[in-house]
Amino acid sequence: MPTEEVKKEELVPIFIMGKRYEVPSSLTIQKAFEYAGYQLIRGCGCRGGICGACGTVYRFPGSYKIEVGLACQTVVQPNMYLTQIPFFPATKGVYDMEKIKPTIETLVKAYPELLRCLQCNTCTKSCPMDIEVMDYMAAAMRGDVARLAELSFDCVMCGLCTARCPAEICQYNIAILGRRLYGKYIAPQADHLAAMVKAVEKGKYEQMLRGLMDTDEEALKDLYNKREIEPEQADEDWTPKDKTHL
Amino acid sequence: MPYTRELKELIKKVEATRSARIEKKRRGEEFHLLSLKEREERLKKYHPDFKEGSRKEIRVGPSKGYAISPEIVDLLEAKSRVNPDFIDLNKVTYETDVLILGGGGAGTAAALTAQENGAKVLIATKLRHGDANTMMAEGGIQAATKGTKDSPYYHYLDVLGGGHFKNPPELVYTLVTEAPKVVAWLENLGCMFTKSPEGRLMTLHGGGTCRKRMHCAADITGAEIMRTLRDEARNRAEHIKVLEFSPAVELILNEHGHCAGAVLYNLETEEYSVVKAKAVVLATGGSGRLHMQGFMTTNHYGATGDGLILGYRAGVKLCFLHAVQYHPTGAVFPEQAEGLLITEKVRGAGANVLNIEGEQFVNEREPRDIESSCFIRECTEIGKGIPTPAGKVGIWLDSPMIEILMGEGAVKREFPGKFILFKRFGIDISKEPMLVYPTLHYQNGGLEYNSRCETSVPGFFAAGEVSGGVHGENRLMGNSLLDVTVFGRIAGVSASLYAKEKAKDGKLNLDHVRRYHRELEEAGIITDRVAPMLLPDYSNPNVREHQLTAHYLGTIR
Numbered sequence: 111m112p113t114e115e116v117k118k119e120e121l122v123p124i125f126i127m128g129k130r131y132e133v134p135s136s137l138t139i140q141k142a143f144e145y146a147g148y149q150l151i152r153g154c155g156c157r158g159g160i161c162g163a164c165g166t167v168y169r170f171p172g173s174y175k176i177e178v179g180l181a182c183q184t185v186v187q188p189n190m191y192l193t194q195i196p197f198f199p200a201t202k203g204v205y206d207m208e209k210i211k212p213t214i215e216t217l218v219k220a221y222p223e224l225l226r227c228l229q230c231n232t233c234t235k236s237c238p239m240d241i242e243v244m245d246y247m248a249a250a251m252r253g254d255v256a257r258l259a260e261l262s263f264d265c266v267m268c269g270l271c272t273a274r275c276p277a278e279i280c281q282y283n284i285a286i287l288g289r290r291l292y293g294k295y296i297a298p299q300a301d302h303l304a305a306m307v308k309a310v311e312k313g314k315y316e317q318m319l320r321g322l323m324d325t326d327e328e329a330l331k332d333l334y335n336k337r338e339i340e341p342e343q344a345d346e347d348w349t350p351k352d353k354t355h356l
Numbered sequence: 357m358p359y360t361r362e363l364k365e366l367i368k369k370v371e372a373t374r375s376a377r378i379e380k381k382r383r384g385e386e387f388h389l390l391s392l393k394e395r396e397e398r399l400k401k402y403h404p405d406f407k408e409g410s411r412k413e414i415r416v417g418p419s420k421g422y423a424i425s426p427e428i429v430d431l432l433e434a435k436s437r438v439n440p441d442f443i444d445l446n447k448v449t450y451e452t453d454v455l456i457l458g459g460g461g462a463g464t465a466a467a468l469t470a471q472e473n474g475a476k477v478l479i480a481t482k483l484r485h486g487d488a489n490t491m492m493a494e495g496g497i498q499a500a501t502k503g504t505k506d507s508p509y510y511h512y513l514d515v516l517g518g519g520h521f522k523n524p525p526e527l528v529y530t531l532v533t534e535a536p537k538v539v540a541w542l543e544n545l546g547c548m549f550t551k552s553p554e555g556r557l558m559t560l561h562g563g564g565t566c567r568k569r570m571h572c573a574a575d576i577t578g579a580e581i582m583r584t585l586r587d588e589a590r591n592r593a594e595h596i597k598v599l600e601f602s603p604a605v606e607l608i609l610n611e612h613g614h615c616a617g618a619v620l621y622n623l624e625t626e627e628y629s630v631v632k633a634k635a636v637v638l639a640t641g642g643s644g645r646l647h648m649q650g651f652m653t654t655n656h657y658g659a660t661g662d663g664l665i666l667g668y669r670a671g672v673k674l675c676f677l678h679a680v681q682y683h684p685t686g687a688v689f690p691e692q693a694e695g696l697l698i699t700e701k702v703r704g705a706g707a708n709v710l711n712i713e714g715e716q717f718v719n720e721r722e723p724r725d726i727e728s729s730c731f732i733r734e735c736t737e738i739g740k741g742i743p744t745p746a747g748k749v750g751i752w753l754d755s756p757m758i759e760i761l762m763g764e765g766a767v768k769r770e771f772p773g774k775f776i777l778f779k780r781f782g783i784d785i786s787k788e789p790m791l792v793y794p795t796l797h798y799q800n801g802g803l804e805y806n807s808r809c810e811t812s813v814p815g816f817f818a819a820g821e822v823s824g825g826v827h828g829e830n831r832l833m834g835n836s837l838l839d840v841t842v843f844g845r846i847a848g849v850s851a852s853l854y855a856k857e858k859a860k861d862g863k864l865n866l867d868h869v870r871r872y873h874r875e876l877e878e879a880g881i882i883t884d885r886v887a888p889m890l891l892p893d894y895s896n897p898n899v900r901e902h903q904l905t906a907h908y909l910g911t912i913r
């Protein structure tokens with residue numbers, strides 16, 4: 111939020127792309143950019159740690175280690191040398207979800223470079239979400255789509271893994287293919303959902319709904335107040351007493 | 357920042373009442389729900405919408421006299437970013453069948469169905485494809501999918517009750533009957549919904565629901581939907597082109613009065629360009645970044661209400677915009693997480709909300725506007741809020757209860773995103789409660805449209821948060837992801853049909869902008885404000901003072 115609130119706070123030096131700025135110590139890297147005078151266009155999306163627009167790499171003087179974070183989620187630290195990597199070119203396989211199978215062949219066909227993975231673990235070390243990227247890549251190479259999907263689920267697709275991969279692989283796109291394969295072909299489909307879709311299409315609720323649409327506000331309020339509420343702690347098998355509108 | 361010593365002391369009061377509250381939960385005893393009459397009283401007295409100065413009448417345009425947030429009125433009573441006389445509409449940079457403005461959930465869903473209907477599609481969006489409120493939705497998506505206890509009938513009633521019975525019936529009908537179909541559509545696209553080993557979709561309660569019908573993908577439902585839709589759009593890149601960092605700044609009409617394109621602004625090269633299209637879908641989302649009444653917001657960076665301005669200038673009326681949605685549970689501690697949404701699912705999973713004494717004061721499943729009003733009441737009139745070190749106040753959200761009710765590890769399993777985030781700040785939310793306060797969350801109203809997503813301007817369609825009606829005066833959780841997928845899909849179909857069958861080629865013009873400018877002048881509104889805003893202004897005023905040669909147009913340099 112606007113910067114007045116933090117004015118009186120302690121200032122710390124940071125180096126944005128090598129240039130020194132003094133910023134309040136409680137700011138996230140993203141807000142520090144703004145405090146320093148940048149108007150962000152790239153590198154800023156949700157501001158809440160989920161869109162992956164703000165991948166950032168930084169380093170401290172005297173340290174060999176490259177650190178990573180999401181700019182919107184990482185609080186500044188004194189003397190960090192940082193830059194954002196808001197865009198990195200990536201490969202994107204093209205596939206028709208209806209025509210593929212959840213197998214290693216599918217993964218390799220869409221992303222042949224998958225097999226170049228050296229299992230060097232650089233990707234895992236560069237993940238700001240603490241995802242075991244190398245492990246999901248290993249699962250991908252074994253054709254274990256379920257494991258690939260499960261391990262990569264929290265991926266925000268910021269691209270830092272891809273930026274640093276010595277084998278030039280685009281891990282996060284392989285991961286989303288894996289998750290989609292899992293969601294469509296491996297996870298059991300919801301029968302109750304299919305049944306409901308059929309019921310709706312057959313017009314089962316048509317009359318009751320049209321009835322509601324013609325009901326006046328007072329009567330609607332009455333129906334609303336009388337709704338039977340499923341108890342919060344009820345288990346899956348709970349059913350309401352009144353079944354006339356099911 | 358971990359909790360301070362003072363706050364840790366206060367947490368002891370929460371712990372002191374916890375086991376009794378757990379017992380109550382287990383027995384199914386709930387804090388009483390307010391009656392409709394009590395609800396109304398709370399709203400009128402404590403909801404920010406009813407505060408003095410929270411509404412102002414619009415002085416021009418099709419909804420002249422309608423009173424809404426002054427922040428939006430100021431943008432409506434502003435000039436175009438472009439002088440219509442400076443733009444050569446004969447120089448068309450892109451031509452397409454269907455132009456979609458906004459690459460969020462609604463826009464991307466529309467792109468997919470339009471393409472399936474044979475249309476050539478162009479999506480123009482402000483930031484990256486998918487940088488959108490859709491990406492941020494956590495809690496879930498509503499749909500009646502369990503026929504043994506639920507049906508569209510109950511869903512319909514819930515939507516209406518949430519919306520204060522003002523919602524146009526036809527829109528609600530469409531929403532609730534399409535709901536199971538879009539969940540099936542998403543499942544078929546490969547969305548990883550949370551399911552039992554047998555494939556039964558997990559469903560939870562949300563505020564104002566009478567049946568558990570909130571489906572989720574862990575605590576990142578919106579991201580899962582958004583990234584799946586985006587991946588699918590990218591698979592069809594041959595027919596669905598995407599222009600990023602290219603927000604629309606004006607709609608273009610043609611000599612027949614049909615919508616026939618838009619003027620785009622390249623945020624990087626600062627060029628304006630003309631897109632000619634046979635039909636246009638507006639899906640630019642909400643407006644939290646206007647910070648109504650100075651509230652913090654959960655919304656993404658680009659949520660500046662642009663679509664409202666574009667549509668309004670072209671002649672589309674506004675509705676339900678007088679009601680702004682505040683989400684009851686935005687983080688107020690630590691400072692770095694301020695405004696960040698704590699999903700309603702946390703309450704759905706069993707966490708109580710508590711005052712400084714560790715006492716319950718409201719049922720945790722009231723509709724959002726009521727819940728927020730009760731929080732504000734507790735913190736103001738009753739004076740039992742919890743003060744934060746930054747001088748704000750909050751309410752406890754007792755997340756450790758979930759751990760006790762659902763078993764050890766439940767918080768981390770059900771809310772991995774939030775768990776990690778708070779962990780980084782030194783707070784373990786499976787052991788310590790969270791501090792929350794209402795935060796600006798959702799634009800309940802917007803441009804008027806019908807169940808085919810048509811607006812009053814031929815060839816111009818609206819879908820998603822930018823539109824108003826389906827949620828009446830207050831949206832229930834989980835009905836917005838539903839709204840954007842249901843109406844996004846419909847908009848795509850309607851627009852592609854229109855492009856095929858009804859679109860009439862004609863000379864492009866921006867006469868509506870000229871007329872609007874004239875109307876502003878006639879109303880005595882002399883201003884240098886420009887709209888749409890495009891990006892919020894978070895630049896540092898001290899720095900600005902030294903930008904001696906910089907020129908700002910609105911918020912943008």
Ligand SMILES: Cc1cc2nc3c(=O)[nH]c(=O)nc-3n(C[C@H](O)[C@H](O)[C@H](O)COP(=O)(O)OP(=O)(O)OC[C@H]3O[C@@H](n4cnc5c(N)ncnc54)[C@H](O)[C@@H]3O)c2cc1C
Pocket residue numbers: 457458459460461462463480481482483484485486487488489490491492493494495496497498577578602603604605639640641642654655656658659660662663697699797798819820821822833834835836837838840888890
């Ligand atoms: C933190 C958070 C949590 C939420 N949780 C839930 C939930 O659990 N369940 C639920 O149902 N709903 C939830 N919502 C609400 C829901 O996510 C949104 O209302 C919905 O996704 C809006 O979708 P949309 O497609 O209309 O807009 P968005 O997804 O916001 O997309 C709009 C797009 O348009 C672009 N745009 C803006 N202006 C322009 C312009 N001038 N030109 C071109 N493009 C432009 C934006 O950059 C963006 O990409 C949540 C919202 C937030 C913010």
Ligand code: FES
Pocket residue numbers: 153154155156157158159160161162163164180181182183266
């Ligand atoms: S801005 Fe979205 S993750 Fe940081």
